[in-house]
Amino acid sequence: MLTHPAYARPETLYEALLFLKTHGIDTRPLAGGTDVMVDLRAGKLKSEYLLDISRLKELQGIGLSKDGLSIGAGVTISEIYNSPLVAKNAPSLIKSCAFFGSPQIRNVATIGGNVGNASPSADTVPPLLVHEARAVLASENGERTVALANLFEGPYRSGIRPDELLIRFILEPADGRFTDFQKIGRRKALAISRMSMALLADPKEDGTLGTVRLALGSGTPTPMRMEAVEAFLKGKRADRQTVEAGSRLMAEEMVRITGRRPSTEYKEKAVQGLFLRILAPLVE
């Protein structure tokens, strides 16, 4: 059954934030609509207001500065996919956008919506995590910056306060380090990730791994960095034996964090396979 939320279209970010200050708790922001309109149709949208933030200029733009690579929350998945700046500085994010939904979805869905919806399977989140992305949030009181890793509170609970909007993300550029994204879905297009993984690694000249950052999607209640696996790999040579031991640790960690569920038997094997696949280019 369709609910009938009222519609509001702010002209400026300030106007949007003033609205949220009063009505935040009863409001769902509307950008690309690819999650919101599905919820609306399913009768799952309980909000009194839809705040259309899709035209706010303050949420647009991709830029590089000394702070890092900045991506506006209102930037669409297509815009990211076609951005030479992102291709150079965060290639794994480009890859997550290449397999995101479908062309029609990518043309309207935004990175802010993907993150803000806080789905455990949000495709852009594992790449953002390995780039140690910071989320900039604004309310009428001002801005705050949070490490994305600390933003999520649980499945579909983003930790964004009702009076706040996601404004942009700031990523640490890859700077020539190896990065990749891998995903398993039921079909190639439009598949909700059954599991996804992002890696940023820095193999040294002596063959050992310097920085290793590894993030898992759909395997834990929120996408997260797998710090125990990172620590295990760091300083080691990426040989067959190490990587296989790493893949077993990856599965153990996932189960330790998530607990055993009906899907665990599948996911334990899937996570190991995905881990071996993403590390394969670094294996001696």
Add this chain to the structure above:
Amino acid sequence: MDTYSVIPIRFTLNGDKVSIEAGAHETALTVIRERLSLKGTKEGCGMGECGACTILVDGKSVNACLMAAPQLEGRTVMTVEGLGREGKLHPLQEAFLEHHGVQCGFCTPGLLMSAQSLILETPRPTHKQVVEAISGNLCRCTGYQQIVDAIQYGADKTGGEE
């Protein structure tokens, strides 16, 4: 700031200016198909999985079922009805007929719009680009090969006319 249960929206639909009042609980699909009676744009799944409702908004393919009607404000929209003219099919439409890209026909308008979006950006698409461009459109009859052939052939013909 005002809030609206229905809001006046103005947009261009297949070259004509349209004014209508709609609410956020309505989708672009409802407005186009039910209120403006352009029945070429289909509702399949209603949740962005099948692509039967694909339209072009400012030249880009989108799922009309996932767009809130007020978001059409100021946009330039093309549906399958805007592709050809009365009595004259668009080269893509002719190609679908010639290459047997149509069986039951339910997915065809959406596929045509995805194809049109592709050739606006890439006038001479490769096989891979065609497959990628229609990855958000489901067809349960053809097995896709005829559709891919039709789009490549149609793109050549479209380019040839310009």
